[in-house]
Amino acid sequence: MTQSTTPSTQSSSPLPDAFSSTLSGLFNQVRPAIVQVRNERHGGGTGIVWQADGQIITNNHVVPQDGEGIQIHFTDGRTLPARVLHRQPQFDLALLKVQAEQLPTLPAGDSDSLRVGEWVFAIGHPWGQRWTVTAGIVSTMSTRQVEPEVTIPYIKSDVRLAPGNSGGPLLNADGQVVGINAMIFGGDLSVSIPSNVVSAWLKDLPRSQAILGVGLQRIDLPTAIRQQLADHSDNGLLVVSVVERPAAQQAILLGDLLLEIEGQPIQGVHSIRQNLANKAPGQQVTLKIARAGKLQTITTTLIATE
Structure with a gap:
């Protein structure tokens, strides 16, 4: 039985109307979390959004080679590039990752x-x-x-x-x-x-650690910034590189000076690592920064390590 997105005025299905109505509702509910997986050499298949942070499950044989230009097509019309995070050839499974957040997911049953x-x-x-x-x-x-x-x-x-x-x-x-x-x-x-x-x-897969996705360099705080801060060290962390993300998620910019994370002064890279130790990719953290000489508070989404 194939579900059509165009309703018919007369049902020819031998199944009760209540069953057909329930199936239609189920289809519309789960459809956004099901994607099309395509690659340059081996055609395509289907995938399931398993985690809202862009983790997608498919078959290993759908993406048999890395670096094949894997593309993920969503119901909302978006097409995003994907990379393979993990494989399990014996089970014919592969875990893919796209750069996206808050995606609809499907619950796993027993x-x-x-x-x-x-x-x-x-x-x-x-x-x-x-x-x-x-x-x-x-x-x-x-x-x-x-x-x-x-x-x-x-x-x-x-x-x-x-x-x-x-x-x-x-x-x-x-x-x-x-x-x-x-x-x-x-x-x-x-x-x-x-x-x-x-x-x-x-x-059983190795757990990805949550990171800010930036490169940092320790510097002395400018005098104008120190005067705006109370009980703060004389050092800050300058953002010297940023992992590419969708524009809507690019909260941290090159040249920003990181001062606090979750209300705690940043003493160095080690203090950031300690703060993120119990957090997961996809969670948000609040940062106090200096941008163009002015203090700001921003919220950014953590990403996973490679």
């Missing part, structure tokens, strides 16, 4: 609770047809041996998949991701990687 016969749905871009939904039922939970001592569980269903669906979500009736669509085995059975496998892999 794949271990899936039952044979339960309704599931896939959304992707089969044969380049963007944001197409198909429905089916869970046929069986199976395993596949990828190495002599490595066995991976899989979800098999009769959801219709085609090239372009790879990396997209298998959803339950609550709109939760219970699997990542990976490939088609013999017959009509489609295969998905369980969401619990994906979550466990991501949990």
Whole structure:
């Protein structure tokens, strides 16, 4: 069953109208968090926004090589470049990153609770047809041996998949991701990687540290700045380089002088590191700066280390 974005005056579906209405609502709810992944050499597939800071899950075979000009297409018309953060070829998983914040995400469901016969749905871009939904039922939970001592569980269903669906979500009736669509085995059975496998892999990845995304140089504070500050050291940190971000997020500028972070005087780079130690990429921090000789308070969003 394929979801059309144009409603029909007469329904030919054998399913009850209430079911069709619920499926339409589910489609509209989850669609913004599902993206199209394209690269220069190997066509495209589908991806899922997993974290609001721009982390996207797809299949490893969708982006088999680094540096291939990976492009992510969003429902709002944006196209952003992406890079590969991590790969897991055995599970056919890849984690991508785009420079964006506050993206819509999909919640991960518990794949271990899936039952044979339960309704599931896939959304992707089969044969380049963007944001197409198909429905089916869970046929069986199976395993596949990828190495002599490595066995991976899989979800098999009769959801219709085609090239372009790879990396997209298998959803339950609550709109939760219970699997990542990976490939088609013999017959009509489609295969998905369980969401619990994906979550466990991501949990074990090295954690990115939160940083301001600037290069700093310690300098003596100008006399005019010292006179505006009480009980402050005679040193400050001059911004000498800035990581490129979207213009709307570029709060810190070249030449800014960092004086305080979260209300605490900055004694040096070590004091910034201490303040950011328990923060995560995507969080915001408040800075007191001197810009063009005037004190200002700004808010900036932390980014992740490479």
